[in-house]
Amino acid sequence: MEWLANMNRALDYIEMNLSGNIELSEVARHACCSSHQFQRMFSFITNVPLAEYIRRRRLTLAAIDLQNHGAKVIDAALKYGYESPVSFGRAFQQLHGVTPSAARIEGTALKAYPRLSFLISIKGAEAMNYRMETKEAFQVFGLEREFQIDGGGEMPQTPAQWWQHCHENGAIEQLAARAGGLPSFVSQDLHKVHALCSYKHTGGDTFPYMLCAFRNESSAVEGYSVISIPTLTWVVFTSELFTWDAFDNIIETMYRRFYGEWLPTAGYEPVDSMEFEIYGSRDGLQYVELWFAVRKAQ
Template sequence: MHGVNPTTARQESVALKAYPRLSFLISIKGVEAMNYRIETKESFQVFGIERVFQTSGDGDGPTTPGGLWQQCHANGEVERLATNAGELPVYLSKDLYKVHAVCSYRKTETDTFPYMLCSFKSDSSKTEGYSEITIPSHTWAIFPSELFTWDQFNDSIESLYHRFYSEWLPTAGYEQVDGMEFEVYGGRDGLNYVELWFAVRKTS
């Protein structure tokens, strides 16, 4: 084992080999429960501030959805959109905020995707000057976060995305429809939450 005979091995300054105790590491996924629900919703309309982004994130101005949020918070557009949203439609929970986001709801050029800071359109909405889209009827896999403070937002939403794509989608018997998804924001008890809505269809 050491490359020398036992007598030599007992001498000082002889290079010897040591092997750590053999052990096995077993990784088990899915230990934590994933809360989700499947809902089929009729078509509905949203309106808001739309941008088309490169999937690589290259280009001028805010080059990511996060950059668009930052810009629109800074220039007051998020607050203005919330004011123009009007009342929430009756089919939505009343603890939702007025501004949300929707992604990949229409075809664009290769290596790009559309993203919109949006509000759900109701009879009291003021939509002039905004982009408007109709979301067709879909089945949605809806994943709610735990309640969080805003400094925990990135960790909360990244965890939902990671668990949807790595744990739920590969085994659930569904596939995503054209990558379409919603980020729906709300709050209760002085804290915030996000729901990720993924448009899905059964694979069999």
């Protein structure tokens, strides 16, 4: 259960530094993955963004300091990373429903968000469709972009917005036209353009994303980035057939079940930097495959 131990070590680091500076790169180091991958895993498993969890824990401890230890408001604000009592008071009231000064009064009702721990949860209400495959080395080519983890930066700010932008300007259709045929190791009812996620380190606050096609002898790759994928073992999860309006819910559920149900109990751990979203269609409906590069847990 090394994967669970790594995740809990990351939470231990967060807990020990709630009154100091929390480096996301250090959080990720404890979890043995990239910063982006840890934040995605955390969000899918807990349904709470990592930054929001940290904010809640800090404000929980601040309330304890104010109510039980008689701390001054300005001291609590500075201790838990706020630049001024005003910004601290605004965040505190948003979470607890009362001002920091009111929290010092005996009998004031406050909220507490306890420290999380990752444990194995026996669920299994629904079957998960997956297969294990070892694929020989191959290449993909396409359009690369870096995105900020917090969703900031220039438009388009998210992969979904970038897909829309590239559909509108014809870049998707052009990439599909230059892809050539599909390789023999994938289903022949796949689309030509897919997504490669988190395949290299770009820094603690950004992650890479690529709109890609499989490269073969008939592909025209001039002007595109080319990425070499080494021989790896993949766990492949396949969705049921769906219509495009259900896509967001389908793919979010698949990610959540991989991180929250399959990975903690399967005896495997992710190989950082290799993850595909593969799209296909059959009988007039769509489906998606998620490919996660994995290895036997140490």
